[in-house]
Amino acid sequence: MKCKKCGGKASVNMRQHKLALCKEHYLEWLPEQTERFIKKYEMFTRHENILVAVSGGKDSLGLWDILVRLGYQADGLYLGLGIDGRRSPLGEGINYSHESQRLAEKFANHHGLKLHVVDIEKEYGQPIPVLSEISHRGHGKPCAVCGLTKRHEMNRIARDLGYDVLATGHNLDDEAAVLFGNTLSWSADFLLRQSPVLPSASGLARKVKPLCRFYEREMTAYCLARGIEYIYEECPFAEGAQSIYYKELLNKLETDRPGAKLTFYLRFLEARKSGELFVESHVTHGHLHPCTKCGQPTSAPDLCSFCRTIEKVNSVPAV
Amino acid sequence: MKCKKCGGKASVNMRQHKLALCKEHYLEWLPEQTERFIKKYEMFTRHENILVAVSGGKDSLGLWDILVRLGYQADGLYLGLGIDGRRSPLGEGINYSHESQRLAEKFANHHGLKLHVVDIEKEYGQPIPVLSEISHRGHGKPCAVCGLTKRHEMNRIARDLGYDVLATGHNLDDEAAVLFGNTLSWSADFLLRQSPVLPSASGLARKVKPLCRFYEREMTAYCLARGIEYIYEECPFAEGAQSIYYKELLNKLETDRPGAKLTFYLRFLEARKSGELFVESHVTHGHLHPCTKCGQPTSAPDLCSFCRTIEKVNSVPAV
Numbered sequence: 001m002k003c004k005k006c007g008g009k010a011s012v013n014m015r016q017h018k019l020a021l022c023k024e025h026y027l028e029w030l031p032e033q034t035e036r037f038i039k040k041y042e043m044f045t046r047h048e049n050i051l052v053a054v055s056g057g058k059d060s061l062g063l064w065d066i067l068v069r070l071g072y073q074a075d076g077l078y079l080g081l082g083i084d085g086r087r088s089p090l091g092e093g094i095n096y097s098h099e100s101q102r103l104a105e106k107f108a109n110h111h112g113l114k115l116h117v118v119d120i121e122k123e124y125g126q127p128i129p130v131l132s133e134i135s136h137r138g139h140g141k142p143c144a145v146c147g148l149t150k151r152h153e154m155n156r157i158a159r160d161l162g163y164d165v166l167a168t169g170h171n172l173d174d175e176a177a178v179l180f181g182n183t184l185s186w187s188a189d190f191l192l193r194q195s196p197v198l199p200s201a202s203g204l205a206r207k208v209k210p211l212c213r214f215y216e217r218e219m220t221a222y223c224l225a226r227g228i229e230y231i232y233e234e235c236p237f238a239e240g241a242q243s244i245y246y247k248e249l250l251n252k253l254e255t256d257r258p259g260a261k262l263t264f265y266l267r268f269l270e271a272r273k274s275g276e277l278f279v280e281s282h283v284t285h286g287h288l289h290p291c292t293k294c295g296q297p298t299s300a301p302d303l304c305s306f307c308r309t310i311e312k313v314n315s316v317p318a319v
Numbered sequence: 320m321k322c323k324k325c326g327g328k329a330s331v332n333m334r335q336h337k338l339a340l341c342k343e344h345y346l347e348w349l350p351e352q353t354e355r356f357i358k359k360y361e362m363f364t365r366h367e368n369i370l371v372a373v374s375g376g377k378d379s380l381g382l383w384d385i386l387v388r389l390g391y392q393a394d395g396l397y398l399g400l401g402i403d404g405r406r407s408p409l410g411e412g413i414n415y416s417h418e419s420q421r422l423a424e425k426f427a428n429h430h431g432l433k434l435h436v437v438d439i440e441k442e443y444g445q446p447i448p449v450l451s452e453i454s455h456r457g458h459g460k461p462c463a464v465c466g467l468t469k470r471h472e473m474n475r476i477a478r479d480l481g482y483d484v485l486a487t488g489h490n491l492d493d494e495a496a497v498l499f500g501n502t503l504s505w506s507a508d509f510l511l512r513q514s515p516v517l518p519s520a521s522g523l524a525r526k527v528k529p530l531c532r533f534y535e536r537e538m539t540a541y542c543l544a545r546g547i548e549y550i551y552e553e554c555p556f557a558e559g560a561q562s563i564y565y566k567e568l569l570n571k572l573e574t575d576r577p578g579a580k581l582t583f584y585l586r587f588l589e590a591r592k593s594g595e596l597f598v599e600s601h602v603t604h605g606h607l608h609p610c611t612k613c614g615q616p617t618s619a620p621d622l623c624s625f626c627r628t629i630e631k632v633n634s635v636p637a638v
Binding site: 183264267 | 505510571583594
């Protein structure tokens with residue numbers, strides 16, 4: 001297989017794009033494509049300050065790397081979730097959060113970038129697995145509390161530190177799996193909200209997903225080619241998650257019909273835009289008002305879900 | 320497993336409904352449910368004349384049996400497609416159309432019902448496989464010409480013989496597979512048209528699918544319990560069809576999550592009805608006009624697709 005640009009030996013073959021590239025041209029192609037998506041979906045400009053949510057995984061570190069290479073002003077935010085084998089149902093030896101933090105910091109130091117680190121336990125008294133256990137949210141899995149916390153904290157930091165936009169590393173596999181799940185149940189609210197860009201609203205930062213059109217394996221190839229060290233392991237709590245099940249199903253479809261995943265996602269975005277299939281998104285924040293504690297918008301009468309969770313945890317006497 | 324109605328030994332267990340029934344109560348339950356769907360979707364009344372498209376398979380024979388048991392006025396229509404090992408690319412020994420016609424006629428005779436039989440070769444000079452071959456439609460498979468012909472002929476007979484409504488035996492597996500395919504490509508036209516009832520329009524008969532909420536295996540169980548003899552084989556051309564691929568994928572989903580297929584289809588219908596997700600169906604027949612040959616509505620300027628196909632076939636000199 002030859003590189004389409006230089007005729008040299010190709011190292012990445014993308015069947016879905018009918019495109020093979022050598023390492024050097026792949027490292028050019030991926031940021032070029034990212035730039036194209038940033039413009040197409042009007043995500044942000046070079047005059048804006050971007051906060052990249054960095055987990056230590058390939059997608060978020062790859063995203064940060066690409067944005068900086070493209071000349072964007074992008075700082076990182078690492079949330080220390082405390083998913084380690086200490087004061088949690090995880091076995092000893094699990095070192096997920098420590099390891100991912102080490103890799104995020106290593107990347108930032110190596111490139112001379114600014115990384116904000118927020119430690120959930122220091123901020124709120126307990127790590128995610130314990131917050132989840134005490135609050136009894138999420139059917140025995142910390143994923144619900146973890147998602148709630150991440151959304152809250154990302155928004156809080158972006159707002160408090162005056163960033164224009166919050167960027168996350170969701171790739172095509174993530175977005176297609178979410179879309180697939182929402183389609184199976186035809187959830188209007190979720191289907192009408194899923195987008196590469198969520199505009200800012202009172203108290204909510206603009207959110208963008210510049211990698212939403214890249215396959216997961218394309219991001220892996222990028223990080224390997226760039227020599228970016230990232231955490232290989234999935235979160236130990238991810239096992240058995242719905243999203244992983246949908247990803248497997250879509251992977252089967254993709255194997256049988258290369259490009260099916262991309263088509264599924266892109267045609268959805270096109271259908272949303274054309275106005276021929278879906279009603280106009282009725283995302284209104286009219287019924288939201290500021291949480292009396294943190295000030296972030298909520299539909300609850302008093303405290304937002306996150307602050308209620310923290311309050312509940314704090315009201316339980318320590319064991 | 321006990322029958323929920325009488326406590327006797329259950330012979331059908333429907334995990335998706337959390338319902339097990341003995342043979343006798345199953346044979347009551349299925350028509351009751353059908354009656355419920357007919358009313359819910361306002362398909363037809365007992366004063367209307369129904370034409371059931373009968374293929375000789377379990378779904379269409381089961382449907383005809385149910386409608387007659389429920390007291391509806393339902394005649395049958397059998398289309399002889401000529402899918403047999405004679406003058407076609409099929410091997411000798413294939414006897415698909417002959418066998419299905421024999422079973423449809425046997426059922427009609429046994430119950431003293433009226434069955435219209437239309438033989439495509441007698442009407443149009445060639446059986447489906449040859450029509451397909453000569454017309455070069457459908458990438459080497461006769462399925463495109465077969466579907467076109469069936470739609471045309473069902474509508475022609477329903478209209479010419481004055482039936483109020485045309486009923487087909489599409490089951491949940493069929494409908495979910497079609498929906499799944501249309502969703503993967505987000506085809507607005509198809510998604511906005513898929514429905515248990517298509518109202519009549521100038522020159523087009525009303526079309527209904529009373530079995531659209533029954534799993535394929537529920538129809539198999541019904542026919543076995545009723546002693547209805549039907550053709551087990553799939554059409555020999557069906558192998559490798561897209562719809563079969565989607566059915567397999569949905570079956571995997573259903574195995575892992577009983578009820579997923581039904582939820583996928585029903586929530587879609589609900590979402591369509593609620594108006595919260597989809598735009599109103601813009602099915603307008605305004606741009607259609609009658610085919611200059613057969614009078615059925617078409618968007619083409621002169622002949623409809625079917626008449627064009629037949630004209631093309633007739634213009635080719637016999638070999």
